Amino acid sequence: KPVAWGYEGDIGPCNWHKYFPKAGGKRQSPIDIDTSATQYDGSFKPLRIHYDSHMCSSLTNNGHTFCMSVNSDQCNLSGGPLEDKYRLLQFHCHWGSDDTKGSEHTVDGHQYAAELHLVHWNTDKFKSADEAIEKNQGIAVLTAFIKAGKEHRGWNHVLSHFKDIKKVQGTSTVNEDFNPKCLLPENQTDYWTYEGSLTTPPCHESVRFIIFKEVVEVSSEQLAQFRSLCVCSSRKRDTGEDEHLVDNFRPIQPLNGRVVKASFQ
Numbered sequence: 001k002p003v004a005w006g007y008e009g010d011i012g013p014c015n016w017h018k019y020f021p022k023a024g025g026k027r028q029s030p031i032d033i034d035t036s037a038t039q040y041d042g043s044f045k046p047l048r049i050h051y052d053s054h055m056c057s058s059l060t061n062n063g064h065t066f067c068m069s070v071n072s073d074q075c076n077l078s079g080g081p082l083e084d085k086y087r088l089l090q091f092h093c094h095w096g097s098d099d100t101k102g103s104e105h106t107v108d109g110h111q112y113a114a115e116l117h118l119v120h121w122n123t124d125k126f127k128s129a130d131e132a133i134e135k136n137q138g139i140a141v142l143t144a145f146i147k148a149g150k151e152h153r154g155w156n157h158v159l160s161h162f163k164d165i166k167k168v169q170g171t172s173t174v175n176e177d178f179n180p181k182c183l184l185p186e187n188q189t190d191y192w193t194y195e196g197s198l199t200t201p202p203c204h205e206s207v208r209f210i211i212f213k214e215v216v217e218v219s220s221e222q223l224a225q226f227r228s229l230c231v232c233s234s235r236k237r238d239t240g241e242d243e244h245l246v247d248n249f250r251p252i253q254p255l256n257g258r259v260v261k262a263s264f265q
């Protein structure tokens, strides 16, 4: 029977380690990026992000976030700090109950309104994503910070399916021409990178994070749509309304001597 976990109370992040021991490990995510302590690495090749848009995908509410699964072998990531080729598996976001919080990583202590994770698995070293998710160098997550500002037209292609996944385990098939590359910032040469973990249980220490410096803008109304998703517990609050999925970000974790590299000076 899977162990329930969440973002508040007894099943919250402070207790994850009791059932998911990796959560108490030495290379956990997210972290604060202290820009005065990052180290420029001039050896990185250009990031190669090749996604096609004819990929069939489905959008699911897994009770912790929305997850757009992708099953195209044409969506690949390589270069930058990566030694191998990685394939896009899914993307999802983390957000907060208002625009002042929501990202998992922070920059010089600043928290953004949300954070996009494009999750890829190492197809050179492993035979399946399920295997890669547990292994060092198995996963690479392209990460973009999101702040409230002007509307983002690309995000509407995802948000338009939210009505089908309001309830937990709701799934919607997405067959339109949608290329998630449009969700990334224009500047894809300036990023920070470090070795960390899945930011939700089981918190496997298998992730290379690549975090773009440029912040993406979406409108406050679009952010409010993120918050409209309902959680798996969705136990009725005393007001009787469904609980909304809010603050699904993990607090920052100890750096434990890790160095965050920068692709820019």
Ligand SMILES: Cc1cc(C)cc(S(N)(=O)=O)c1
Binding pocket: 117, 119, 133, 141, 197, 198, 199, 200, 201, 202, 203, 207
């Ligand atoms: C549980 C989990 C699985 C995957 C593939 C990715 C993550 S995250 N939030 O670190 O991107 C979490």
Ligand SMILES: [Zn+2]
Binding pocket: 092, 093, 094, 117, 199
């Ligand atoms: Zn994530």
